[in-house]
Amino acid sequence: MTIRIQHIFALGLSLLLGTAALVAQSNDYIVGAQDVLGITVWNQPDLTGKFTVEADGTFTFPLIGRLKVGGLTLRQIEAELRSRLADGYLKNPQVSVAIESYKSQRIFVVGEVKSPGAYPLGANMTLMEALAQAGSTTSDAGDEAVIVRSSPGRAAAGPVLSDTETNSEVVRVQLGELEAGSLSQNLRLRDGDTIFVRRTASIFVFGQVKSPGAYRIQRGYTVLQALALAGGVTDRGSTGRIKIVRLVDGSKKEINAKLGDAVEPGDTLIILERFF
Template identity: 60%
Template sequence: MGSSRLRPPAALPDAHARTRNLTQFVTFLVLKGSRGAGSRRRHIGRLVILVLSLLTYVAVGAWSELAIEPLQAKLQQPGAPQPEPSQPTPSAPPPAEPSPPQPSWPQPSQPAPSPLPGQAEPSQPAPGPAQQAVVGPTPSLPVGYTIGASDVLAITVWDQADLGGRFVVDGDGTFMFPYIGRVKAGGLRLQELETELKRRLKEGYFKDPQLTVVVEQYQSQRLYIVGEVRNPGTYPLTGNMTLIEAVARAGSTLPTASYEALVVRNPNGKKAEGPVLPDEAGGGNVVRVNLKALQSGAPDENVQLRNGDTIFVPRAETVYVFGQVNSPGSYAITQGTTVLQALSLAGGVTDRGATGRIKIMRIVDGEEAEVSAELTDAVQAGDTIIVPERFF
């Protein structure tokens, strides 16, 4: 019997044919190996794994021919758009958070030092738009201050630095100055003393002396602050001091202070040896100031102080609120305070209070009297407001 030999099939042109031929070829190898010794049959499992691997490889090749190759051929045609290489898109920076506006505080102007004799004043550049800011008013200098005993003067002579220094005014109003001896300063203003020193120095010592005089320590003029302030006492009168500046130096008023301050002036301009209370001075020498209006910025209430003035801040007038209120106790009032306002200071009436039967205990002609009151009635200093309980 003639033996028929198995031959590997010819390869087909397409991918499916190649896959079928490869499968037949592997089957041919398996069948051929099965005709051999029995030991070769044990390798069938290995060959099956080989077949599966080859099928996977062929399937991948077929997919590349059916999908990728036609796409590449289409892209290679003339006029076909070429894909741009992908570039990483730069991420836009996060929007900056708006910074809160910074307040532009006016910077205090610093006075330029006076030039030395014989030197030209330095030229200042014209201010630009950013430099033309509005600057607040500068504090008033004590140009009108009158020098007195115990004041400490700082005198600077620009062309003779060794002549300047600190000078204390003696009790007679004079002080010793180099070359010219005793100089009368008591009762003079600062500009007047400068003129006197220049005149004395020109008499055989200097041709055109340039000097300045300032008060380093104010000791000759003082005022007194008493009453409902945090730090009552004696304070030096510096320059053009006003009432609001003096009260600020005393630590401001206490919560128990009245809304009125009394400035007591000495009669005929006499120097006071201590504080003078309102009942010790005549009515014409007492200036009444509304502190509430002063705190609101009323310029007319800001009194110009003088040497020896006494600032007296009295205790506020009070009323007492008891009964069916949330916070019974003593409360400061002003002139014209009503019963309703006094009850508001006490936290208001409770839900058990009877607002229609409010009573006021008041001292009339030295005796205590009971007065029926309405909510719109004005109270007086020392009144005791009683809110009774409702019947139902």
């Protein structure tokens, strides 16, 4: 399944243009090391400029000196600057703080996307926006993305490629619903999140079927549905003689299957001939 890039940009643009989104961005983003702040003090050009937060969470501001901002929101930084500047320097200072460059927080987008890698986490960044930054999904993407997130305060230093990691929360997202505009699937991301877009699940169907070969399946497919993908059984085939060859713990296992049995990604179905 390919998430069409125009859908991503359309949804992302609507979010960016929304007043509520802009207000939330200002209120919620937590500043950290290497973030670049754009600070404006109205009618004070000498106090207006860009300032990089250092590793210890501080930066140097004219008149004030070192200011600790790591862990604060933009609104909290504005309030602190107003308070400091009003203390003997300016009368009723008007201060505005924005993020010029997000560098302290990041996410990882891996799997079936066109440009996998680490990306800066913007304020209120959503799954759809992250996929857009990664160039959208590939043609081999399946119908599910998995978000693996560490416990609060323990952001991952690199992508978490297993959804069974201890102390991790796992969220599964249906990409079809996301593309259709489901807000419940367009989750807000956290620092250190890994978004893993799964490859489409495939099985192999051989033997007495009309169109043997490899087929993509969805989660929960049965043997009967797999046979339908392969055009059904031939006149010589028997729906009572079906075997599944499945890799279990590194070893191949042969299973006598019924039509209602579930198939798993990587299974090989073999439909045998009837006895008579």
